[in-house]
Structures are given as C-alpha cells and as structure tokens.
Amino acid sequence: MTDSPEARVARMLHHRKAALQQGDPVVPPITASATFHLPHVQAGGQVYGRNGNPSWEAVEAQLAILEDAETVGFPSGMAAIAAALFATLRAGDRLVIPSDGYYVTRVLSQGFLKPLGVEVIGLPTRAYDSSDFAGAAVVYLETPSNPGLDVVDIAAVAARARAAGAVVIADNTTMTPLLQRPLDLGADLVVAADTKAPSGHSDVLFGHVAGRDAARMARVRDWRRMAGAIPGPFxxxxxxxxxxxxxxxLERMCASAQRIAERLAAHPAVRGVRFPGLPGDESFAVARAQMAASGFLIGFELADAGAAEGFLARCPLIEQTTSFGATHTSGERRARWGDSVSEGFVRLSVGIEPVEVLWAAMAEALAG
Known part of the structure; x- marks a missing residue:
C-alpha cells in the first residue's frame, strides 16, 4: 500500500483490526484503571496508570499513522509543548520562539524556562526566513502563525536551524498532519493541540508530540511519566x-473557508484579510508549496473593536470562543488577549455548517 494521505487515513481507521480476536469490541474500550494485575514486573503488559493506558495508546497509534512517527499523547496541547521544550532544553541553552505565535507558549518560555537559565529569543514569524540561528539549541516555529496566519518555509528554516546545531520543534496545531507535514520537511519534533480539529467537537483537551528520533522521543515519554502529565482514558x-x-x-471546513475568505476580501466593511489560500496573500506561494490545503482559519480586520464585537454578537452562526477547529464556526477579537493585532482584528474558524447558510448569516451581521 502506498504511503499517500488517503492510505494513511484508511490505515488509521482500521488500525486495531489486526489485533482483534473473536468477539472483541471494534471501538477501543475506555480503560478506567490506575492499577493493573502485576504479579511479575518483567513479564510485560500494563504496569501503572502513569506509565501507560490502553485507551490513550489507541489514540497514539492513530496519530502515529498520520504523523508516520512515534507519537506520545498528553492531556492538552500545552502539556505537549511543555514536554517537548523541557525534554530538549537545559540551563544555558538558547530558545528561539515566534513573538507573534500562540501567547501561552511565550508565557511558558518567559515565565518558567527563562528563570531556569534558558535564554529566550522572540522573533516575528516572517523573520524566520532570514534569521541567523547560530547559537540556538532549539528553534521553535509555528506556521501558519496564530493568530496572524503568517507562513514560513519549514524546509528552509529547518535546514538552516539544523546546520546551526539546533533542534527544530514545529507547532502544527492549525494544520494537523493531514494538511501539513513538518517532520517530512525537516522538523525534529511536532507538537499539536488535538483539542482543535483532530477531536473537533469542543468537548476534550488533548495534545501530542511526534518525532522520528527514538532517543529524543524517549525523553519526551520520560517527561510525561515523571511529570505526571498524562491524558485520561475518557x-x-x-x-x-x-x-x-x-x-x-477538514475537507468541508477548508473548502468553506476558501469561499468565505474570497467574499470577505471583496466586502466593503472588511480590510486586511489574511488567508493563505488567497492569491494576493503574502503567504500564498509558500503555503501552496508545503500545505495540502489552506486551512480553516481566516484573519480579517473590521473598523475598530466595537465593529468587531458587534459583528460577532450579531451573527447567530458564530460562537464567541477562544478555541478553533470545531464543527461549529467560531470567532473572537484577538486584541482582547493582547496579541499584536489591530483592535478590530477577528480570527474566524470555519466549521462544517452549509457554507451558503453560514455566509448569509455573516453578510447580514457585517451589514449591521
């Protein structure tokens, strides 16, 4: 079987089949146990609930197929990010992070890694394409950036960073392994919040780290076990x-986002639309080369904070929430979190609603 995206999806859907016995459940059971029968320590099987659990190992098997790499699950995206950083950094190291990326990663780096002796350097996402990574121990990138949706050439950045001796960690939350494959492009580790599109229903926190270096992934796995940052079986x-x-x-979300971005770009009340799938977007060429689709996130500006808040409040088909990637369309005015965007900047996450119904509701809300 060829290793196409379609083949990986098909294998993921049937990943348990080979191990099923007569009468076994097709759906993996919820194993709610902290302890396991352990008369002999070295005889294999489950040991203790902090070391492993069949329920999260089933998810790791799915994600490992999609990533084509060893995968370790965590109880949130930030738990995965923290594990990747703490497993690869030590006192005296230099960490490069995006100054316009997910703000909690910046808070973690400045508030916890820096006091432990890690030098933290923030760079705008656009600057990664021309920056000198000499002296860096870890180069952490996020593309498209959240919320600005700037895109960097992962392969080019990874090549320069690794030539400088740095480990490359890529946050692939906005794309998922179906739309973008940082490990194939030279990243050493991928981190992602599966809270978003992979789970897709706004009812669970989850994250993962994936990588193809066994020793590095062993460090990540040890961090999870020792820190106790384990996911729950449910x-x-x-x-x-x-x-x-x-x-x-994703197929529906990305197709709808493309149509809505094009219409937003032509709307008189809207300015500054950012979407990697628009030919006029500065990220279009790089995105087209390294992404299977342009994603489901759109950034755009309205006149001011009042206009943005009014639009979000008036549209009945947009949930005002701070997450993204769900079945329902969601949006928020990102400046309220202190992101370096205009006061009227809206991050829109397009869901699976019928696109014409969704656009009609948005157009009416834009009209006031």
Whole structure:
C-alpha cells in the first residue's frame, strides 16, 4: 500500500483490526484503571496508570499513522509543548520562539524556562526566513502563525536551524498532519493541540508530540511519566472517535473557508484579510508549496473593536470562543488577549455548517 494521505487515513481507521480476536469490541474500550494485575514486573503488559493506558495508546497509534512517527499523547496541547521544550532544553541553552505565535507558549518560555537559565529569543514569524540561528539549541516555529496566519518555509528554516546545531520543534496545531507535514520537511519534533480539529467537537483537551528520533522521543515519554502529565482514558476515547472523521470535516471546513475568505476580501466593511489560500496573500506561494490545503482559519480586520464585537454578537452562526477547529464556526477579537493585532482584528474558524447558510448569516451581521 502506498504511503499517500488517503492510505494513511484508511490505515488509521482500521488500525486495531489486526489485533482483534473473536468477539472483541471494534471501538477501543475506555480503560478506567490506575492499577493493573502485576504479579511479575518483567513479564510485560500494563504496569501503572502513569506509565501507560490502553485507551490513550489507541489514540497514539492513530496519530502515529498520520504523523508516520512515534507519537506520545498528553492531556492538552500545552502539556505537549511543555514536554517537548523541557525534554530538549537545559540551563544555558538558547530558545528561539515566534513573538507573534500562540501567547501561552511565550508565557511558558518567559515565565518558567527563562528563570531556569534558558535564554529566550522572540522573533516575528516572517523573520524566520532570514534569521541567523547560530547559537540556538532549539528553534521553535509555528506556521501558519496564530493568530496572524503568517507562513514560513519549514524546509528552509529547518535546514538552516539544523546546520546551526539546533533542534527544530514545529507547532502544527492549525494544520494537523493531514494538511501539513513538518517532520517530512525537516522538523525534529511536532507538537499539536488535538483539542482543535483532530477531536473537533469542543468537548476534550488533548495534545501530542511526534518525532522520528527514538532517543529524543524517549525523553519526551520520560517527561510525561515523571511529570505526571498524562491524558485520561475518557478523553482519549473522545479524541479517538474524533480522529475517525477528521479528513471529512477538514475537507468541508477548508473548502468553506476558501469561499468565505474570497467574499470577505471583496466586502466593503472588511480590510486586511489574511488567508493563505488567497492569491494576493503574502503567504500564498509558500503555503501552496508545503500545505495540502489552506486551512480553516481566516484573519480579517473590521473598523475598530466595537465593529468587531458587534459583528460577532450579531451573527447567530458564530460562537464567541477562544478555541478553533470545531464543527461549529467560531470567532473572537484577538486584541482582547493582547496579541499584536489591530483592535478590530477577528480570527474566524470555519466549521462544517452549509457554507451558503453560514455566509448569509455573516453578510447580514457585517451589514449591521
């Protein structure tokens, strides 16, 4: 079987089949146990709930197929990010992070890694394409950036960073392994919040780290076990179920986002539309080369904070929430979190609503 995206999805959907015995459940059971029968320590099997659990191992198997790499699950995206950073950094190291990326990663780096002796350097995402990474131990990138949707050439950045001796960590939350493959492009580790599109229903927190270096992934796994940052079995069950429809949901979300971005770009009340799938977007060429689709996130500006808040409040088909990637369309005015964007900047996450119904509601809300 060829290793096409379609083949990976098909294998993911049937990943348990080879191990099933007569009468076994097709759906992985929720194993709610902290302890396991352990008369002999070295005889294999489960040991203790902090070391492993069949429910989250089933999700890791799915994600490992999609990433084509060893995958370790975590109880949130930030738990995965923290594990990747703490597993690769030590006192005296230099960390490069995007100054316009996810703000909690910046808070973690400045508030916890810096006091432990890690030098933290913030760069705008656009600057990654021309920056000198000499002296860096870890180059952490996020593309498209959240919320500005700037895109960097992962392969070019990874090549320069690794030539400088740095480990490259890529946050692939906005794209998922179905739309963008940082490990194939030279990243050493991928981190992602599966809370978003992979689970897709706004009912669970989850994250993962993926990588192809066994020693590095052993460090990540040890961090999880020793820090106790483990996912719950019920949460793993929900993510496993969500992953089975990820490809279908993404297909509709991305197609709808393309149409809505084009219409927003032509709307008189809207300015500054950012969407990698628009030919006029500065990220279009790079995105087209390294992404299978342009994603489901759109950034755009309205006149001011009042106009943005009014639009969001008036539209009945947009949930005002700070997350993204769900079945429902969501949006928020990102400046309220202190992001370096205009006061009227809206981050829109397009869901699976019928696109013409969604656009009609948006157009009416834009009209006031």
């Amino acid at each position: 949460e793993a069950f929900l993510v496993h179920r969500g992953l089975e429809t990820l490809e279908l949901r």
